Amino acid sequence: MQTHLTDWARQLPRAEEAQAILRSCVHCGFCNATCPTYLDQGNELDGPRGRIYLIKMFLEGEATSELTQHHLDRCLSCRNCETTCPSGVKYHALLDIGRSALEPRVQRPLKARAVRVALARILPEPGRVQALLGAARAARPFLPDSLKEKIPQKDAGSTARPAPRHEWRVLMLEGCVQPAMAPSINAATARVLDRLGISVTPIAQAGCCGASSYHLGAQEQGLEQARRNIDAWWPQIEQGALAIVQTASGCGAFVKEYADLFKDDPVYAEKARRVSELARDLVEVLEELPLETCLDARERPRLAFHCPCTLQHAQKLGGRVEAVLTRLGFELGAVPDGHLCCGSAGTYSLTEPDIARRLRDRKLDALESSQPDVIATANMACGNHLNSAGRTRVRHWIELVDEHLAAPA
Known part of the structure; x- marks a missing residue:
């Protein structure tokens, strides 16, 4: 589709990328057929095609509004539409650009702002998550059902990990919420890899991948968390770590995008590219190994x-x-x-x-x-x-x- 970005939109850091993505969309609508929010709401503006037009209108100078922000917020970022799209439209990247540009121009209601600020401050920090989770479990009997269902039971799985003892070494993204809510997942991963002759090297300084902050509108905060991880992993990468394993597919998807997110960063571009190259979902590691023998x-x-x-x-x-x-x-x-x-x-x-x-x-x-x-x-x-x-x-x-x-x- 044709685009006519305003002068201010052309000054955005990713303006050329946004324009290229907009022009790649042919308005076919195949994406709506597999969009969960479109199927749920039946509203064109709650499907990818409608959201693409909302972003286009915004970048071309149409009046911004809470309605535009509302429909962008409703997107799950599931990327089902990208799997369906015959034109290869990088919808998720355009959505990130649109949300980032819109955020300072439309003030959210106080309650919505407070929720997003709280989530961006708490979720990336495992200690804060652990403290909040403990308080929520203690208060569970007094909470309404809508909140009770969101509080997971205490993880009953084993958290014991073998000490690193093998020549083959991998790093593992511990994450932010997972160590508090389900520490048995990373522990189980370390035990399985150990049985296959691979040790997990713990890196205490690495934490949240940055995705939660990035997708809540705090994009610079998310990028700073990504930089922290790159810095924490880099010495082990230089010493020959074979891979950076992710047990949460959401984190893995974001770490694999570090290369794109930092491609214009003179300090982190090359390191981010290497980190994305080494990033592996757990299945990419285990499918190549003789698990049956164990x-x-x-x-x-x-x-x-x-x-x-x-x-x-x-x-x-x-x-x-x-x-x-x-x-x-x-x-x-x-x-x-x-x-x-x-x-x-x-x-x-x-x-x-x-x-x-x-x-x-x-x-x-x-x-x-x-x-x-x-x-x-x-x-x-x-x-x-x-x-x-x-x-x-x-x-x-x-x-x-x-x-x-x-x-x-």
Whole structure:
């Protein structure tokens, strides 16, 4: 489509990129057919095509409004539309540009501002998350049901990790919320990798990947968190670390974008490119290793696998975890409409709870249609969101693999 950006829009740091993305859209509308919010709302402005036009109008000088911001906020950033788009429109990048440019020009209501500031300050800091989670669990009996369901039960999995002892070494993004809410996931990963001759080197200085802040409108804060991770990992990268492993697909998708986010940064461009090259979702590591040699002969639970949007649409790794689990003897049931988002989407379930709840319940209906014993996922936030319904239990897939390891010889 043709574009006529205003003078101020042409001064934006990513103006040329925005213009190129806008011009790549042919207005076909295929994206709406797979957009969860369009399917839920039935509103053109709640689909990718409509949001692209809203951003175009904004950058071309049309009056900005809370309505524009409202429809951009409603996007899950699931990137399903990018998988569908025949023209290869980089919608998520345009959305980031539009949200960033719009944020200082439209003042949110006080309550909405307060929620976003609180989330941006608390979620990236594991200590703050842990403290808030402890307080919420203590106050749980006195909270309304709408809040109770968002507070996960205490993680009962093992958090024991083997000491690094192998020549092959990888780094692991510990994350921000996951160490507080589900520390057993990273611990299970370290144990499985240890059985396969790979040690996880802990890097205490690394933390939040930056995605939550970046997508809440605090983009510079998110980039600063990314820089912190790059600086923390770099000495080990120089010493030959084989990979940077992510157990949360949402974090993995963002770390793999460090190269693009810092491509014009004279200090971090080359380091960010190397970090993105080394970034691996856990399945990319384990699918190449002889896991079968480490497993026991016990009967496996019947599973349904929830493939997070960040795994199948952002990282293009759909079907890979399912293939590993099938190879390891797990029976997987079919999942209708497996491409659609569960409604978690990072902080989305907190900022847009009504839509998130409807998408969650529809996703659970699909996952439970094969009557699984357990639902497996590759993203802790998705698992927590699905578990909030109190239906079939959802667990990270690596925990299931870890539980079926045979005793060491």
